[in-house]
Amino acid sequence: MDSIKIRGGNKLNGSVPISGAKNSALKLMVATILTDEPLVLTRMPDLADTRFLTTLLQHFGAAISRDSSRMQLHTPRLEKSEAPYDLVRKMRASFNVLGPLLARNGEARVSLPGGCAIGARPVDLHLKALEALGADIELSEGYVEARAPHGLQGGQITFPFVSVGATEHAILAAVLAKGETTLENAAREPEIVDLADCLTSMGAKIEGAGSSTITITGVDRLKGTTHAVVPDRIETGTYALAVATAGGDVLLEDAVWKHNEALWDRLAAAGVNAARADGGIRIRSENGRLAATDIETRPYPGFPTDEQAQFMAAMCVADGRSVIRETIFENRFMHAPELMRMGAQIDLRGNEAIVTGVESLRGAPVMATDLRASVSLVIAGLVAAGETTIGRVYHLDRGFEGLEAKLAACGADIERVKE
Numbered sequence: 088m089d090s091i092k093i094r095g096g097n098k099l100n101g102s103v104p105i106s107g108a109k110n111s112a113l114k115l116m117v118a119t120i121l122t123d124e125p126l127v128l129t130r131m132p133d134l135a136d137t138r139f140l141t142t143l144l145q146h147f148g149a150a151i152s153r154d155s156s157r158m159q160l161h162t163p164r165l166e167k168s169e170a171p172y173d174l175v176r177k178m179r180a181s182f183n184v185l186g187p188l189l190a191r192n193g194e195a196r197v198s199l200p201g202g203c204a205i206g207a208r209p210v211d212l213h214l215k216a217l218e219a220l221g222a223d224i225e226l227s228e229g230y231v232e233a234r235a236p237h238g239l240q241g242g243q244i245t246f247p248f249v250s251v252g253a254t255e256h257a258i259l260a261a262v263l264a265k266g267e268t269t270l271e272n273a274a275r276e277p278e279i280v281d282l283a284d285c286l287t288s289m290g291a292k293i294e295g296a297g298s299s300t301i302t303i304t305g306v307d308r309l310k311g312t313t314h315a316v317v318p319d320r321i322e323t324g325t326y327a328l329a330v331a332t333a334g335g336d337v338l339l340e341d342a343v344w345k346h347n348e349a350l351w352d353r354l355a356a357a358g359v360n361a362a363r364a365d366g367g368i369r370i371r372s373e374n375g376r377l378a379a380t381d382i383e384t385r386p387y388p389g390f391p392t393d394e395q396a397q398f399m400a401a402m403c404v405a406d407g408r409s410v411i412r413e414t415i416f417e418n419r420f421m422h423a424p425e426l427m428r429m430g431a432q433i434d435l436r437g438n439e440a441i442v443t444g445v446e447s448l449r450g451a452p453v454m455a456t457d458l459r460a461s462v463s464l465v466i467a468g469l470v471a472a473g474e475t476t477i478g479r480v481y482h483l484d485r486g487f488e489g490l491e492a493k494l495a496a497c498g499a500d501i502e503r504v505k506e
């Protein structure tokens with residue numbers, strides 16, 4: 088298994104190109120199921136997760152080709168509408184094929200998902216949304232069996248709490264349903280807007296994406312289109328926090344300011360200079376230690392749970408005590424014990440982590456546990472004295488395109504060790 092070796096202490100200077108958003112790319116790829124015409128996605132990140140999904144979509148009959156960051160997906164006919172456990176278990180987002188398979192084919196059988204070990208992560212809201220669109224759903228031997236022999240019908244869906252995946256799933260199913268669908272308490276993440284933009288250019292009728300109420304008027308068919316994946320706000324936040332922690336001056340190319348307002352606010356409080364610049368966002372952290380700052384994760388536009396671990400790494404070497412509260416997922420502090428092995432002082436109390444900044448971290452062998460947790464160990468390694476080796480880096484490969492190359496280009500001493 089590969090590992091990543093970092094010798095800490097270098098500041099970061101230069102620029103980092105921000106890739107297309109993983110979380111958006113995965114839902115956009117699924118849209119190929121909804122049309123018999125080619126769908127072209129540009130600014131497509133090349134990640135373990137996009138490769139998993141490629142395999143799954145090919146299993147349904149999609150022809151998928153890739154030329155650098157341009158991917159073409161074409162599903163003239165659905166050859167299967169069953170997604171087996173082996174293909175779904177590796178990545179939770181693959182569950183989102185259920186609604187589109189049902190919309191195109193009238194029936195589908197999809198294994199219940201696996202994915203990151205960050206809590207129970209049920210799919211009840213996904214299933215309720217599909218039922219509200221007229222699907223008959225049965226659970227049998229770890230599979231969801233769904234039928235809509237006369238097609239899906241528009242419906243009224245009020246989510247009891249915000250779910251990104253369930254909102255996207257409902258949109259992907261409702262675009263081909265008969266009549267109007269209203270989603271209340273919908274997620275407002277930029278990835279939802281990106282999905283709605285792409286589907287709209289395929290001929291879908293969607294109003295209100297980016298707000299809590301989304302209205303979809305079903306159409307008979309969707310056509311192909313070319314769509315550029317939105318720049319990755321989580322990758323943006325991750326590099327911003329790497330610079331904040333290690334120090335330096337870096338331009339995050341193509342990063343979108345308004346997609347990370349909550350982070351910019353917290354970084355300003357911590358004493359980091361983040362500003363819009365020509366071609367992206369410039370992060371400068373040149374004044375020594377950060378000031379300890381509290382965060383609480385919230386659905387967008389609040390502070391993203393996917394940047395919580397990285398923020399915690401920054402706070403490990405800040406001046407003072409910060410309180411980090413996680414409200415989206417239970418069990419999302421798995422990085423804390425690993426950071427403690429590097430000398431961090433963290434007190435875990437339920438969904439709160441109280442971090443007391445230390446003078447310096449020490450390099451250590453540590454283990455990646457999930458995607459965002461593992462990149463927090465990279466950030467800690469960049470500022471730690473000595474060498475940090477991070478094992479199980481397949482977690483990182485799921486979501487960060489060219490991580491070592493991007494950091495090395497800014498002066499980090501980082502390499503991948505193949506085993």
Ligand code: UD1
Binds near residue numbers: 207211212252393415
């Ligand atoms: C997506 C992102 C993930 C991010 C998360 C929250 C992708 C591929 N993943 O995950 O990186 O951390 O949004 O911003 O886009 N829940 C239920 N029942 C459901 C669905 C969700 O109880 O049917 C719960 C979850 O367990 C969690 C909360 O709702 O506690 C929010 O999860 P959700 O927004 O659905 O996250 P994902 O879409 O899985």
